[in-house]
Amino acid sequence: MKGRLPPLATLGPFIALLLACGFFATQNERFLTGGNLSLVLQQVMVVGVIAIGQTLIILTAGIDLSCGMVMALGGIVMTKFATELGLPPLLAVLCGIGVTTLFGLVNGLLVTRIKLPPFIVTLGTLNIAFAITQLYSNSQTVTDVPEAMTMLGNTFALGGTTNVAYGVVLMLALYGLAWFALRETASGRHVYAVGNSPEATRLTGIPTQRVLLGVYVLAGVFYGIASLLSVARTGVGDPNAGQTENLDAITAVVLGGTSLFGGRGVILGSLVGALIVGVFRNGLTLMGVSSIYQVLVTGVLVILAVATDQLSRKGAR
């Protein structure tokens, strides 16, 4: 491991992020300030946490199209339980996370027991979660959310104008935890193995189905935490939240260098991927450029990311 340069697929996204930051720094002197950068971190924290769950699933060569909708449902459940049912905030939050974890369990069971393709399964649960959210909330935003629930949206000063949100700290901690587990524990390595070669993994005695189920359930937990962060950031339970986060999370994972074919990728890459999208959105607004260009740039970057991954692997062979 010593002296070996990480492959292009791992380093590439980070270089892209640095280049983007460098470019925007030349366009507007406010870009590279502590205040602005900590703002970008806040803006990506919801997608960032969703992307952790999505990364785990994509590492097993699966995909979860329902992530954003499940997150929205979690947010509605926790805010409605607190405001209408009068539950104490902590309990309401746990209920919200419980619901998202349940969806993860359903996804996982359909994939492992009934052996349906993840794309199809999560396409179905995406619609189901969306419908339940709209029906339960009656399409109304839930306001007057208790302060305890929005705590993670509050910031603390890190010197000067840099205000860091507690939710960002949580996101970074979760990434650290996921990184550790994937790199240093057997269960983490098994996730990679199942994605890289499910048959080989099965033959070596690893319970592949249990690993897969665990990944989907764990992703559900992360979506629940993301819904808390979403509520904390906006201060409301929004039934229409999460609609773009669905694809944004997958974009972050792909931009981060994780292969859609499974078995390859670095979890920190997903954080970099989420930051790339956030940096472009922030930088283009600072430049006064229309948001449509941000969408265009994201599309181009996704193609570049996947192409780079393919080419760098071909070169290795």
Next chain:
Amino acid sequence: MAADTATGTQAPLVMEARGLVKRYGQVVALDGADFELRAGEILAVIGDNGAGKSSLIKALSGATIPDEGEIKLDGKTIHFKSPIDARRAGIETVYQDLAVAPAMSIAENLFLGRELRRPGFLGSVLRMLDKKKMLEESITRMNELKVGIRSMTQAVETLSGGQRQCVAVGRAAAFAQHVVIMDEPTAALGVKEGNMVLELIRRVRDKGLPVILISHNMPHVFEIADRIHIARLGKRAAVVNPKKISMSDTVAVMTGAKRVDELPADCLA
């Protein structure tokens, strides 16, 4: 250290099977097959398609459960319900598709499913892997078998076909306690790489592990096997001595062109 085949003391039986029957619907794959594996030998199992050799191997490695018959390991009757049971009993199998995760390193593949954890708190509570130890062990084991791969941290997919085969064989040899089964180990390999693998198989046997080898490659079989088990029509047709019998006679028995009783006595083993 090859088994003394012709006369005198015979090496003890490591694995034995009597009267194995396996039906798949109307098809009878094993029709009362017998099997014997002696300590310290390389036993090649050959047979035409449909002769029952893969079903036999699957029964021995725990991949299928025979309908009738008995299997004994070191004199004790065993009932494998899955390949994991066989592994736990000390029988390692090298599958035809190798069962390696290409993107992961050699060391990781060696310990896949049997990872070592760090001692103490780090290992039991945090469940951290002892990567350093696994790497050292991999280097040691592979050096024992004289497998010449420089770095155990490189990804398996960067290796040539023969090197990958060596990794799979090395993994089986490293963890097997009683038997190593290999399914077509030299298929799809060129001459040089094929010989490299054959050398490795010899070293496995020399380590004290008997090897069951399934192969279509007659020259390789004749080069390496101590005895040859010929399967035909779901039964054991004969066990022959490659040093005494000719390749063409062996093939003749395999296809049924020649009957076993037409062979001279010293060809049998």
Next chain:
Amino acid sequence: MRLKTLPILSSIAAAALFAAGTASVHAADQPIIGLITKTETNPFFVKMKEGANEAAKAKGAKLLSGAGKADGDNAGQVTAMENMIAAGAKTILITPSDSKAIVPAIKKARDKGVLVIALDSPTDPTEGTDALFATDNYQAGVLIGQYAKVATAGKPVKIVTLDLFPGHPVGAQRHNGFLKGFGLAAPDAKSNELGKAAEVVCMADSYGDQAKAQTAMENCLQKSPEVTLVYTINEPAAAGAYKALKSAGKEKGVTIVSVDGGCQGIKDVGAGIIAATSQQYPLKMAAMGVEAGIEYAKTGKKPSGYTDTGVTLIAAKPVAGVDSKDVKTGTDLCWGKK
């Protein structure tokens, strides 16, 4: 087990369809009106549907409702329209997602003798439908622009606009109306382009979504921290903008104006979050549409042209020279959960 349940399920489904079919045959003498909104989930359209349902029940008509999957889903609206006409609808009320793309499908319907009325936003060209019952979105912008001009008088103004997204007629009309009302040069009501001005220091897209508006406002604040006035496309965007301003400690010195008049928005006006909002009346649009449909079924008379369903400026603090109504009036007339 699967083989057995399939015939059972099919028979139950068939029986249900038959029952539904006979029920609708009994109600065949009721005029059938179809309402197609942009989406099922925007509270504006939820209220519109409720209003239409109530009016239909009260006046003895049968309402079919449908929508596209998302803003911009033209194909979904076309399909809904075809299905409703096949089910016997003689009047279609539609809020077009794509004002140009829906026109051919509407023409086909009109050729079959179906009355088609656009609600809330016009088709392009406006003559694509028999009639239009809508808010004058340009006027809605003008009212809040006029209010803002007086409310922020005395200090140099720096304006941030949080718009819908590029190319949408309603987004352009409200934005340009606001500029006009404020006294700046602006494109006219027919334009789809967002007007620019020196006083506008940042223009960002909010997609009408609270979270996105919050992000857009945060980024605009980074660009121009000295903002004094924020125009927002709708009230969820205003709420998002307020959150961003509050986090930056700037909420006291900035005036926010908006359009919609939903009950949550009026609450925000009362709370001082939004200074003024132009209230529009989706329930009125729907009720008028249902009445026109019943009239057409009875007498064959079609409405025509543009009927302004009205817009009222609601503000907590009135300003000189600009006519506005108070929060109580706004609450009485608001749409959404009271």
